[in-house]
Amino acid sequence: xxxxxxxxxxxxxxxxxxxxxxxxxxxxxxxxxxxxxxxxxxxxxxxxxxxxxxxxxxxxxxxxxxxxxxxxxxxxxxxxxxxxxxxxxxxxxxxxxxxxxxxxxxxxxxx
Numbered sequence: 546x547x548x549x550x551x552x553x554x555x556x557x558x559x560x561x562x563x564x565x566x567x568x569x570x571x572x573x574x575x576x577x578x579x580x581x582x583x584x585x586x587x588x589x590x591x592x593x594x595x596x597x598x599x600x601x602x603x604x605x606x607x608x609x610x611x612x613x614x615x616x617x618x619x620x621x622x623x624x625x626x627x628x629x630x631x632x633x634x635x636x637x638x639x640x641x642x643x644x645x646x647x648x649x650x651x652x653x654x655x656x
Contacts, residue, residue: 612655618645628654
């Protein structure tokens with residue numbers, strides 16, 4: 546199932562494709578825009594890649610206490626966060642629907 550972001554960006558890609566790719570523009574200036582869910586590709590009429598833009602995701606930062614008390618794992622299954630004060634250093638974590646777990650070894654960070 547597509548996420549809201551993928552759906553929104555896919556719709557935007559279609560819109561940009563309709564607005565920007567015009568047959569009445571001379572060949573050297575004509576560009577084709579496409580979005581594959583991960584990056585924008587801009588090509589010319591001979592399918593030569595002109596530019597590729599990647600989407601960068603920024604994780605929201607929480608402390609261990611915030612994950613235990615406010616951002617509870619059971620309410621945020623399959624989400625990814627950045628834990629700023631985890632023992633051993635800051636690192637990403639994911640919710641398995643019950644606990645927040647480290648990516649590195651799947652150890653539980655918070656319930």
